[in-house]
Amino acid sequence: MIKHKKSTTGFSLASLSMIAISLLLAMILLVSCSSQKSGSEESGSDSSQKQQSSQKSDSKGGSKGEGGKEGGSKDEGESENHEYISDAKKVMIEPIEAAQLDINHVVFLDPGKISITCPKDIGEHRSFIYDLETRQVVKLPDNTTVLKKLDNDDLFVMTKENTEYAILDGSSYTVKKAIMRPANVDNSLDISPDGKSIAYVTDEGLFVSDLDFQNPTRIVAAKREGKVFDMELPRFPKWFDANRIGYKVVGFKGVLYCGVVTRDGTVSKTYMEAQDATLYPLVNGDYLFRNDSGKGIGIIDANTGQKKFITESLLDKEGFAFDKNGKWVSYYMTNKEVTEENKWTGRFEVKGISSESRIMEFETEKPNAKPVENAVASPDGKFLLFTDMDMTGRRVLYKLEINAEQSQQSQKK
Numbered sequence: 001m002i003k004h005k006k007s008t009t010g011f012s013l014a015s016l017s018m019i020a021i022s023l024l025l026a027m028i029l030l031v032s033c034s035s036q037k038s039g040s041e042e043s044g045s046d047s048s049q050k051q052q053s054s055q056k057s058d059s060k061g062g063s064k065g066e067g068g069k070e071g072g073s074k075d076e077g078e079s080e081n082h083e084y085i086s087d088a089k090k091v092m093i094e095p096i097e098a099a100q101l102d103i104n105h106v107v108f109l110d111p112g113k114i115s116i117t118c119p120k121d122i123g124e125h126r127s128f129i130y131d132l133e134t135r136q137v138v139k140l141p142d143n144t145t146v147l148k149k150l151d152n153d154d155l156f157v158m159t160k161e162n163t164e165y166a167i168l169d170g171s172s173y174t175v176k177k178a179i180m181r182p183a184n185v186d187n188s189l190d191i192s193p194d195g196k197s198i199a200y201v202t203d204e205g206l207f208v209s210d211l212d213f214q215n216p217t218r219i220v221a222a223k224r225e226g227k228v229f230d231m232e233l234p235r236f237p238k239w240f241d242a243n244r245i246g247y248k249v250v251g252f253k254g255v256l257y258c259g260v261v262t263r264d265g266t267v268s269k270t271y272m273e274a275q276d277a278t279l280y281p282l283v284n285g286d287y288l289f290r291n292d293s294g295k296g297i298g299i300i301d302a303n304t305g306q307k308k309f310i311t312e313s314l315l316d317k318e319g320f321a322f323d324k325n326g327k328w329v330s331y332y333m334t335n336k337e338v339t340e341e342n343k344w345t346g347r348f349e350v351k352g353i354s355s356e357s358r359i360m361e362f363e364t365e366k367p368n369a370k371p372v373e374n375a376v377a378s379p380d381g382k383f384l385l386f387t388d389m390d391m392t393g394r395r396v397l398y399k400l401e402i403n404a405e406q407s408q409q410s411q412k413k
Contacts, residue, residue, distance in 0.1 A: 090390075095137055165178075192263070201233070203233065232256060244261070282299075283324055294317060297331060315333055318372055330349065346363075348371070384400050
């Protein structure tokens with residue numbers, strides 16, 4: 001009898017099938033895990049690269065502070081430096097940056113707060129109040145140009161070019177008093193620090209009146225007798241303080257001299273040395289003068305009227321700013337000729353008024369435009385602001401810290 005062995009073929013095939021399926025599932029599982037791990041590593045690598053890139057970007061403009069914002073808005077401390085005036089940093093003002101507006105008028109309201117005017121369309125503009133410390137922005141009514149802050153914190157503004165003015169409430173920025181310039185009044189008028197009187201000129205002389213141009217008092221008479229060559233007309237009144245008003249006397253040959261008169265007209269002094277010039281009061285009582293033709297800046301002694309130049313170089317008016325405490329003055333000197341590459345070349349300087357030593361000096365070379373415009377000093381004299389065009393052609397704001405005690409620096413690029 002032949003005994004048949006028990007066949008194991010079917011068992012083996014089934015086992016092999018199960019083993020094959022198990023191996024296939026294991027391979028699929030391994031590939032899946034490997035893919036997830038690889039993706040995780042790549043994601044981590046991308047995150048690391050992005051973080052490194054962000055750090056590089058931050059290090060280029062400065063380290064990011066707690067108040068930093070996304071979307072390109074930076075702290076003042078991390079804003080990019082000016083191309084030529086290397087110590088100056090761009091002031092980032094979010095709504096102005098977002099709307100891509102130009103800045104063409106800046107007025108200090110106090111050491112940490114400014115007003116800014118930006119052209120919008122032809123005949124229209126926007127204005128803002130900006131806090132340099134908190135970076136808070138308040139929008140003013142359209143077509144409002146701030147001229148000065150009054151003693152009670154109200155704002156004297158122009159609402160229509162040289163014809164309509166107003167006083168805005170210092171808290172709500174709403175109109176408290178509208179002021180309309182009469183047709184016979186020259187457009188160079190000014191309001192007193194207390195906001196109660198207007199200094200203005202007509203062909204008859206310099207007057208002080210109330211805000212409605214009523215009850216006027218003539219404090220400087222115009223000289224109209226004789227030939228046209230002999231006429232002397234007071235123009236461009238400016239309140240120096242609560243009691244003094246500065247003005248220019250113009251004639252056939254331009255600005256003949258400058259004067260200062262009390263608001264009631266009882267005390268008046270003329271400065272013949274200030275021919276073709278503008279006077280600016282200093283805290284010590286003397287006057288800084290700038291020649292309107294650009295030929296120099298200096299000091300006039302308030303008592304003797306003697307003039308002393310700080311510089312007699314030919315200067316551009318746009319770079320002019322000064323510390324009212326008498327520590328420094330800034331100016332920009334343009335070379336007489338533009339280069340073949342159509343670049344403005346020159347030098348921007350900050351100079352001590354008393355010491356006459358250079359505090360800062362920067363060589364500049366700007367394509368198609370001058371690099372320093374709308375310069376204005378902070379009330380405490382610690383820094384100045386100016387505007388310049390960036391790479392997109394927009395006029396933006398820069399801040400330059402000034403240490404009047406530091407020795408001469410020459411910054412060249």
